[in-house]
Amino acid sequence: DAGVTQSPTHLIKTRGQQVTLRCSPKSGHDTVSWYQQALGQGPQFIFQYYEEEERQRGNFPDRFSGHQFPNYSSELNVNALLLGDSALYLCASSLYSGNTIYFGEGSWLTVV
Amino acid sequence: AQSVTQLGSHVSVSEGALVLLRCNYSSSVPPYLFWYVQYPNQGLQLLLKYTSAATLVKGINGFEAEFKKSETSFHLTKPSAHMSDAAEYFCAADTGGTSYGKLTFGQGTILTVHP
Numbered sequence: 001d002a003g004v005t006q007s008p009t010h011l012i013k014t015r016g017q018q019v020t021l022r023c024s025p026k027s028g029h030d031t032v033s034w035y036q037q038a039l040g041q042g043p044q045f046i047f048q049y050y051e052e053e054e055r056q057r058g059n060f061p062d063r064f065s066g067h068q069f070p071n072y073s074s075e076l077n078v079n080a081l082l083l084g085d086s087a088l089y090l091c092a093s094s095l096y097s098g099n100t101i102y103f104g105e106g107s108w109l110t111v112v
Numbered sequence: 113a114q115s116v117t118q119l120g121s122h123v124s125v126s127e128g129a130l131v132l133l134r135c136n137y138s139s140s141v142p143p144y145l146f147w148y149v150q151y152p153n154q155g156l157q158l159l160l161k162y163t164s165a166a167t168l169v170k171g172i173n174g175f176e177a178e179f180k181k182s183e184t185s186f187h188l189t190k191p192s193a194h195m196s197d198a199a200e201y202f203c204a205a206d207t208g209g210t211s212y213g214k215l216t217f218g219q220g221t222i223l224t225v226h227p
Binding site: 004031033035041042043044045048056058090092094096097098099100101102103104105106 | 154214
């Protein structure tokens with residue numbers, strides 16, 4: 001049973017560029033959430049997708065957007081990258097009706 | 113707004129000693145509570161969760177946590193530390209309701225285990 005998978009694992013982008021991160025949820029899960037974890041900090045909730053719609057959103061600007069596909073996989077897009085966007089981006093999957101949340105290994109984004 | 117506070121950003125114990133990592137949450141309504149562990153350069157692994165079924169929750173790797181509503185606490189313990197327990201630990205709260213999955217995390221506690 002595959003867990004939560006994310007790609008790419010590492011990437012480097014230049015300020016002002018755009019990035020897309022991808023996530024496949026754990027088998028049987030229908031809900032995907034994204035978190036940003038800056039160095040030395042706890043993860044912070046970005047948003048959650050269920051039934052291809054954004055259901056909850058944290059305190060992040062509109063530069064952060066997402067998408068969920070019919071197969072429940074998800075993408076996180078960040079536009080106009082800032083140096084402060086450098087972080088580990090974690091994808092979490094769950095059942096919309098459930099309270100057990102599993103995390104992937106994350107995608108390390110470095111903005112230079 | 114829900115907040116989670118972990119007391120002590122660093123905890124150091126000897127191998128075989130008791131591990132105690134502290135977590136307090138702020139809410140008038142007890143939320144669902146979780147402990148996750150993060151090894152270097154890895155994602156988060158669920159250790160245990162509290163969902164109001166029992167106040168003493170047992171998790172993986174010998175860890176357990178006790179929910180105390182009167183103290184708004186959910187401290188993580190392990191009777192005997194092992195070298196492999198060295199990692200960063202995060203306490204998180206989910207307010208639940210009609211939609212789960214919006215976790216609020218504490219700042220994390222780095223556990224060091226000495227031989």
